[in-house]
Amino acid sequence: DAKTTQPTSMDCAEGRAANLPCNHSTISGNEYVYWYRQIHSQGPQYIIHGLKNNETNEMASLIITEDRKSSTLILPHATLRDTAVYYCIVRTWGGSNYKLTFGKGTLLTVNP
Amino acid sequence: EAGVTQFPSHSVIEKGQTVTLRCDPISGHDNLYWYRRVMGKEIKFLLHFVKESKQDESGMPNNRFLAERTGGTYSTLKVQPAELEDSGVYFCASSQAQGVTTGELFFGEGSRLTVL
Numbered sequence: 019d020a021k022t023t024q025p026t027s028m029d030c031a032e033g034r035a036a037n038l039p040c041n042h043s044t045i046s047g048n049e050y051v052y053w054y055r056q057i058h059s060q061g062p063q064y065i066i067h068g069l070k071n072n073e074t075n076e077m078a079s080l081i082i083t084e085d086r087k088s089s090t091l092i093l094p095h096a097t098l099r100d101t102a103v104y105y106c107i108v109r110t111w112g113g114s115n116y117k118l119t120f121g122k123g124t125l126l127t128v129n130p
Numbered sequence: 131e132a133g134v135t136q137f138p139s140h141s142v143i144e145k146g147q148t149v150t151l152r153c154d155p156i157s158g159h160d161n162l163y164w165y166r167r168v169m170g171k172e173i174k175f176l177l178h179f180v181k182e183s184k185q186d187e188s189g190m191p192n193n194r195f196l197a198e199r200t201g202g203t204y205s206t207l208k209v210q211p212a213e214l215e216d217s218g219v220y221f222c223a224s225s226q227a228q229g230v231t232t233g234e235l236f237f238g239e240g241s242r243l244t245v246l
Contacts, residue, residue, distance in 0.1 A: 059239075060239055061134070061240050062223075116178055116185075116235070117175045117178065117186065118175065120165075120172050
């Protein structure tokens with residue numbers, strides 16, 4: 019699976035949009051971009067994933083650049099409960115490979 | 131619907147002892163995974179079951195670790211004998227059958243293991 023690069027930490031004001039970037043310049047054509055987060059003392063939680071089109075669900079939006087070398091996770095109205103480590107993960111989907119490779123992620127701190 | 135449940139939530143044992151961690155996946159999920167985060171490190175994959183069969187156990191660190199999933203339902207992860215470097219949080223996750231999934235893994239809260 020391709021490697022990803024994320025900032026170590028970010029801050030965001032409560033109620034504002036949080037934009038978390040991820041670089042995945044070596045992504046291949048059959049690899050998806052996944053985002054998970056881990057709130058302190060809990061297990062990782064799936065947020066969203068995409069291949070090349072922008073995606074939106076009830077939690078967040080995922081914007082993938084046209085060349086697919088980078089993406090941005092957007093939390094439209096961050097709350098204090100969104101403080102967590104956010105992981106950008108690239109992997110193929112399907113077949114027998116369901117392994118997730120977690121990196122260091124981005125610690126997002128939402129401030130009052 | 132119940133999520134992935136893990137037991138115990140925290141276990142403290144002495145070096146050389148044995149510990150067994152249990153995971154109950156979401157009902158109907160054929161895929162079950164074990165991950166762990168040891169002190170200061172990233173979350174690492176340990177192994178993957180499809181029903182009762184081990185699909186991928188490439189992440190198991192050594193033969194002191196034994197995972198089972200008898201009957202394709204719950205799974206256990208036994209560490210025998212435990213060493214200090216085994217301390218960390220062990221996560222279990224499950225997902226639906228291949229081919230019909232979004233690729234989403236549902237994680238449990240984790241079992242914290244402390245080896246003294």
